[in-house]
Amino acid sequence: MRPLAALLQREIALAWGGGGGPLFACAFFLGVVMLLPLGAGADPAKLRAVAAGATFAGLALASILSLERIFERDYEDGALDLLALGAPPLEAVAAVKALAQWIATGAPLAVLSPVVAIMLGADIALAPLVFTTALLAGLAFAFTGGIGAAVTLGARRGGVLTAMVVLPLFTPPVIFGAGAVTALSQGLDWRTGLLFLAAYTLATAALAPFAMAAAIRNALS
Amino acid sequence: MLTLASLDLIRGGRRLFAPVSLTLAPGEAVVIAGPNGAGKTSLLRAVAGLLIPASGEIAFAGFDDPDRARAEALHLHGWNDGLKAARTAQAELAFWARWSGATDDHLTAAVDAFDLHPLLHAEVRRLSAGQRRRLALARLLLPPRPLWLLDEPLAPLDAAMRTRFGEVMARHLQGGGSVLAAAHDPLPVPHRTVTLQLAEEPA
Numbered sequence: 314m315r316p317l318a319a320l321l322q323r324e325i326a327l328a329w330g331g332g333g334g335p336l337f338a339c340a341f342f343l344g345v346v347m348l349l350p351l352g353a354g355a356d357p358a359k360l361r362a363v364a365a366g367a368t369f370a371g372l373a374l375a376s377i378l379s380l381e382r383i384f385e386r387d388y389e390d391g392a393l394d395l396l397a398l399g400a401p402p403l404e405a406v407a408a409v410k411a412l413a414q415w416i417a418t419g420a421p422l423a424v425l426s427p428v429v430a431i432m433l434g435a436d437i438a439l440a441p442l443v444f445t446t447a448l449l450a451g452l453a454f455a456f457t458g459g460i461g462a463a464v465t466l467g468a469r470r471g472g473v474l475t476a477m478v479v480l481p482l483f484t485p486p487v488i489f490g491a492g493a494v495t496a497l498s499q500g501l502d503w504r505t506g507l508l509f510l511a512a513y514t515l516a517t518a519a520l521a522p523f524a525m526a527a528a529i530r531n532a533l534s
Numbered sequence: 535m536l537t538l539a540s541l542d543l544i545r546g547g548r549r550l551f552a553p554v555s556l557t558l559a560p561g562e563a564v565v566i567a568g569p570n571g572a573g574k575t576s577l578l579r580a581v582a583g584l585l586i587p588a589s590g591e592i593a594f595a596g597f598d599d600p601d602r603a604r605a606e607a608l609h610l611h612g613w614n615d616g617l618k619a620a621r622t623a624q625a626e627l628a629f630w631a632r633w634s635g636a637t638d639d640h641l642t643a644a645v646d647a648f649d650l651h652p653l654l655h656a657e658v659r660r661l662s663a664g665q666r667r668r669l670a671l672a673r674l675l676l677p678p679r680p681l682w683l684l685d686e687p688l689a690p691l692d693a694a695m696r697t698r699f700g701e702v703m704a705r706h707l708q709g710g711g712s713v714l715a716a717a718h719d720p721l722p723v724p725h726r727t728v729t730l731q732l733a734e735e736p737a
Contacts, residue, residue: 319632330620391614395673398582399633400605533584 316401317409324413327386334379335418339425342375346429361434365443365494368430369487372422372447376454377479379418381472383410383462384525388532397533407525408518411459419451435498442497446510450486453514456521457482463528485513535560535681535712536581541590543576549733550576553590556728560680563703563713563723568730574716575613577730578683581714582610594681608681613689615670619659623650623669626658627676636676644675647702648695663690671699674706682706684715688722696722 328334349367350360360367384407387393396406426447427440435443461479465471493506540553550573558564566574579585581592583604594603617626627650631641645651648668653661661669667690674682682703688696700722703713707723715721 316633316635319629323629326621326625327618386618387616389614390616390618391612392616392618394579394582394584394610394612394614395616395630396633397584398604398608398610400635534586 316399317405320396320401320406320409321413321416324410325417328379328382328413328417334382335421338375338378338418339421341378342371342422342425342429345371345374346433349433357434364430364433364435365439365491365498366487367433368426368435368443368494369447369450369491371429372426372450372490373454373480373483373487375422376419376451376458376483377476379414380458380462380475380479383414383459384466384529385462385471388466388529393529394533397529403526403529404522407459407463407529408456408522411455411518411521411525414459415452415455419455420448423447423451430494435494439494439498442503442507443494446490446493446507449507449510449514450490453486453510453517454479454483456514456517460521460524460528463525463532466529466532482517486510489513535562535595536714537591537593537595538581539591539593541577541580541592542588543573543580543585544588545573545576545585549588551730552733554728554730558681558712558714560710560712561707563707563715563721563725565721565725565727566714566716566730567718567727569732572730572732574730575685578610578612578685578714578716582608582683607679608683609674609679610683610685611670611674611687612685615666617658617666617670620657622655622657623661624654627654627669627672630673631676634673634676640675640677644672647675647698648672649698664692664695667691668695671702675702678706678709678711680711682711682713682715684713684717686717687715688717688719 346367397403423444427443430439430443431437458479461475464478465474468474489506489510493503496506497503536558538554538556540555542553543550566577568574576585580587583601592600594600594607597603648671650668650672653665671687691699703723
């Protein structure tokens, strides 16, 4: 476990080092959501109705920003060769990198999510559920996003390609997360959405490491 | 230590070189020579398991599972050093030491061997090409492992550092280690040269 713990520390240090990448994701999140009242008009009733949906759409877009970083830099500078050669299996390396992406970028975005939802007019009582669902969705974004980042390794304009690959995989968390929050705001059953979100997140965390490792092996050879 | 039997590599639909067979004994250094594009780097990457050969065998003495041998018994030093420009030399060395299970004693020995003390607190981006190479080479001792795969290890090193690296390599060989190096310049230790012949027939 020692090598993987070292890798997790390094990944988080790299994410925050050299300009605080996750802060850009947070700023982007705010910026995207700010566009909504500018485009759709600042009618509070209208905004409140779409607050959960807009929050999750913005969260998904902001989560795409730093995906390229997960594997691309290590691939370009040769570090991925050494990580692939190491004692831990490549699946574990990929899982740790996705986990670090969640801790470094997903967690700050999840903290910001209730703030964004409330800014759009959501009730303060929704904040705990918004945070929980955003945190779970962020884990799914990190693992499915890792697949997109690994599949497009070495491709020209890989960043744009990654976004295209991962957007379909990002839709279930948006649907279930926003659905749960909207249901709670209307006094309906919100547990179903939360459970579906948790199930999707667990499934991606279990399956994505194998897909990422296969894609990395292909890129290195 | 290492045996290659009729190793054949095909990259991008092109056969790189006529099938290679060689045996690397403990204490022996072999230089793989050949013109640019002859497949020297690809050969090293195949030994490291990063490329799958089209045919032929790669066997490590004492290991039934080549992947275990790769994880425990060899160090790959590529031309691409994998060092992060924004981190300090110390942070990078400490990470790779922990990654490959080296102890603090190994770390101290590696820093001494390549005279890295004055560089430890500098960011990697501030290092010259030669200093950076020394930092990358220090990983060969983190921890000591019997087989070194070196891709152009000497290129940016100055004369004094080449001598010094020669001494480190000589100690490695005396201790029963082996070196397989792709290089245009002769290594500063006694070695045998295997020249890759360009493939005659297409893949």
